[in-house]
Amino acid sequence: MTQSNHLPLLRVEGLSKTFRMYHLDSMLHAFADISFDLHEGEFLLLKGRNGAGKSTLLRTLWRSYLPVAGHIWYQSKLGPIDLARAADVDIALLRREEIGFVTQFLNARPRVAAQDIVAEPLRLAGYAPHEALEQARHWLGEFGVRPELWRAYPSTFSGGEQQKVNLARALILPQRLLLLDEPTASLDVGARSALVRRLADLKAGGVAIVGVFHHPGDVADLIDREIDLATHPVPAESELTHVAV
Amino acid sequence: MSIDMTSAPATLLPPQLMQTEALLSMRGLSRSYGEVRALRNVDVTVYPGEVMGIVGESGSGKSTLLRMMNLEDTPDRGDYRLRLAGRDDGNLFDLGRYERRMLCAHHIGIVYQNPHLGLLMKHSSSGNVAERLLIAGERSFDVLRGKARDALDASEFPLSRMDARPAELSGGMQQRVQLAKAIALEPALLLLDEPTTGLDVSVQALVLDTLKRLQRDRQITMVLVSHDLGVIRTMADRVLVMRHGEVVEQGLADQVFQDPQHPYTQQLVHAKL
Numbered sequence: 001m002t003q004s005n006h007l008p009l010l011r012v013e014g015l016s017k018t019f020r021m022y023h024l025d026s027m028l029h030a031f032a033d034i035s036f037d038l039h040e041g042e043f044l045l046l047k048g049r050n051g052a053g054k055s056t057l058l059r060t061l062w063r064s065y066l067p068v069a070g071h072i073w074y075q076s077k078l079g080p081i082d083l084a085r086a087a088d089v090d091i092a093l094l095r096r097e098e099i100g101f102v103t104q105f106l107n108a109r110p111r112v113a114a115q116d117i118v119a120e121p122l123r124l125a126g127y128a129p130h131e132a133l134e135q136a137r138h139w140l141g142e143f144g145v146r147p148e149l150w151r152a153y154p155s156t157f158s159g160g161e162q163q164k165v166n167l168a169r170a171l172i173l174p175q176r177l178l179l180l181d182e183p184t185a186s187l188d189v190g191a192r193s194a195l196v197r198r199l200a201d202l203k204a205g206g207v208a209i210v211g212v213f214h215h216p217g218d219v220a221d222l223i224d225r226e227i228d229l230a231t232h233p234v235p236a237e238s239e240l241t242h243v244a245v
Numbered sequence: 246m247s248i249d250m251t252s253a254p255a256t257l258l259p260p261q262l263m264q265t266e267a268l269l270s271m272r273g274l275s276r277s278y279g280e281v282r283a284l285r286n287v288d289v290t291v292y293p294g295e296v297m298g299i300v301g302e303s304g305s306g307k308s309t310l311l312r313m314m315n316l317e318d319t320p321d322r323g324d325y326r327l328r329l330a331g332r333d334d335g336n337l338f339d340l341g342r343y344e345r346r347m348l349c350a351h352h353i354g355i356v357y358q359n360p361h362l363g364l365l366m367k368h369s370s371s372g373n374v375a376e377r378l379l380i381a382g383e384r385s386f387d388v389l390r391g392k393a394r395d396a397l398d399a400s401e402f403p404l405s406r407m408d409a410r411p412a413e414l415s416g417g418m419q420q421r422v423q424l425a426k427a428i429a430l431e432p433a434l435l436l437l438d439e440p441t442t443g444l445d446v447s448v449q450a451l452v453l454d455t456l457k458r459l460q461r462d463r464q465i466t467m468v469l470v471s472h473d474l475g476v477i478r479t480m481a482d483r484v485l486v487m488r489h490g491e492v493v494e495q496g497l498a499d500q501v502f503q504d505p506q507h508p509y510t511q512q513l514v515h516a517k518l
Contacts, residue, residue: 022508023515063497065504078263088483088497089292090263109479111454120461 008075009208010038010061010177015070015084017053017060029234030056034070036227040176040206043199043222045213048229054212057229058179061210062101063091074099074177096124100175102167104185114140114157114165115150121173139168142198144190159186167191171198178202180211184218192218266328268293268466269434274313274323276490283309284320285490291434294464298481298498300474300513306490307470311438314468315355316345327352329433350380354427358439360419363426366412370422371397373411377426396425401455417448421455428459437469441476453479474513478502486510 017030031053038044046054059065061072063083072083076098081090095101109117119136123129140150143164149157154165163186171178180199184192196218203209203222213219269291276284284306291297299307312318313325316337325337329352334340340348349355357363364373374393375383383389397407402421411419420440427435437456441449453476459465460480471477477484477498484501486494486509494507505511 019504020506022511059503064499066496066500066506076263081263087263088495088500089265089295091497092295092482093263093265109457110450123461 008037008039010075010210011071011073012036012038012061013071013073015057015060015072016068017056017065018068030065031229031232032234034227034229034232036225038177038208038210040208041203042224043203043209043211043219045211045216045219045223045226046229047216047226052229053234054229055181058101058181058210058212062095062099062179077176098176099179100170100173100177101179102170102181102183104163104182105166110155111153113151114145114154117154117165118168118172121169125173135172136168139172140165143168143194144188160188160191163187164191167195167198171195171202174202174205174207176207178207178209178211180209180213182212182214185214196222265292267291268328269314269468270324270326270328271313272324274310274320274325276309276313276318276320276323282490284313284323287323287487287490287492289485289492291466291468293466295482296460296467296469296480298477298484299468299470299487300472300477300484301487302472302513304489305487307487308438309490310487311355311436311468311470314434315353315436316340316349327433346380350377351430352433353436354430354432354434355436356420356423356427356438356440358442360411360416360423363423364411364419367410369408369410370402370414370425371407373422374426374429377429381430392429393425396429397422399428399459400425401451415448416444417452420444420452424452424455424459428463428465431463431465433466435465435467437467437471439471440469442471442473449476456480474502486513 013035015034016032019028019030021028034057036044046057048054056065060067061083067084070084074081074083076094083091115133115136118140119132122132122135137150141147145161145164145168149161154162157165167183183195187195199209199219200222211219216223267290269289271287271289274284274287287310289310299310301307309318313320319338323338327337334348337348355363365376371390371393374396375389378389378392383392394404394407398404400421402418402425406414411422414422441452444452457480460467469477469480481498484496484498485492486501486507488509494501494505494510501510502514505514
C-alpha cells in the first residue's frame, strides 16, 4: 500500500496476532487477517464471543501486543506511521499526545490522590497545575466520584469507584484515537450515562473510537460500524516445533 | 492460513519515523573480565525524559552496563555518545580520566545500591551533596549550602537532619542523600543501580515515589537497573532485558511484560509472583 495523504485516521490491513508460548511449546492464534478503515469521528464496535480476540485486537492497536503480520497505518499529526512496526519511542509519544486507551482496570498508583491521577494527562500536556486540578475535579464529579474521595488514594476504592477515576483520567484530554476495552464493566447507571455523554461529545469533536462493550446497548446511538471477530476464524493452537528458539 | 513469523517486529529496533533524538547512544559494547564475557555487543538508546529499565538475573551484565554509562569502566570495544547542549565529546570512552570526572560531575548522577559506594559516611549529609558541587567548581559557602539544601529537599530528605552523617541514618535516608548528591547539578542522566534493593517494602515505596515525582516534575532521564520486576514495572517506560551479557529483548514496558517475545523474558515474567 502506498502512503497517500488520503488515508483514513486508521487503516488496519491483514493484521494477525499469535502468541508464542515457549514453555508450552505451542502457538496460540488470537486473530488473523483483520482489516478495516476508521475515519475521524467514527465509532467502531468490536463484537464476538469471549476469547474471540476483541481485547487482544485493542491491545495490539495500542502496541502492548506485537502483531505477527499486517499493518496499522495511523495518520498522525506528523504523518502516516505503521503502528505495527513503529519505534517504541514513537509509540510512547503517540500515547502521550494522540492515542488513548481505557481498560476495565485502573492501574492505581499507590499513594497518589484521585484528583492528581486524573489531572496528570493535562499537566503533562502543559496545563497550569491549578487549571489541571480544576478540570480533574470537574470530571471526577461528572463520573460521580464523591468530593470527599478526590484527595484519597484510589488504590483503596471499590472496583466501580476506581473505574470512574480511570475514565475521568482517560477522557479528560481529548485524543485523536480512543481505544475502549469494556469501560462500562463495573459502572453504575449514573456513571454509564456520564460516559456515554462524554463519548458522544468526543465523537462529535472528531475523535475516532474503537471499543469493546459488555453492554453495547449503552452506546447503540454512537456506533457507526461493527466488526464481528467470530466471523474471522483463526487456526487452532499449533505446535511450535518449526520455530527456531 | 499461514502466519508469517518473519515479519514480527520482535526485538529488532524498527525504523523510527518521528526522529526523536537520543540522549544516550551506546553501540557495540563488549567487555570481558578474564574468561568472563560481561558484555557482548550491546546496543542501547535512551531518549530524553524517559525511564529505561534494565532487568536480568545476577551476572547478566546489567550493572556492568550501568558502570559503563557512568564512565567508571571502559569496554574492550564500543562507542558511547551523549547528546548534551553545546558539547560534542565524540566517543566518551576516548576521554581521559579528568575529562570523564568533569563530564560525570556535571551531567551524570548515580545512586548505588550500596550507599558506601556513593557517600562519605563520616561527612555530614549536606557535605556529601556539597562535595559534588565542589568537584564541579562551586566555591561559595552560601551557594554550596543553599544548593545542597535544595537538592536534599527535592529528594524529600528531612532538612532538620542535613548535618547528620550518613552513618547515623537509616538505609532509606542514605538513599535520599545519594539521590540529592546525584541531582544537585541537575544532570542530563540519572543512573540508578538497584536503588531500593535491601530497603523495607514501605521505605522502598517512598523512595520510588520520590523518584517518580522527580521524573514527572523535572523530566529527568533515568536508567534504572533492578532485578525486581515490580520496581521496573512501576517506574520504566521502556525495558531492556539482559542475559549472559547480551540484550535479548527490549520494548515498551507494558509490551515486554504482557507480550514478551524471547523465551528467557517469558520465563522471567512468568516467574514473577
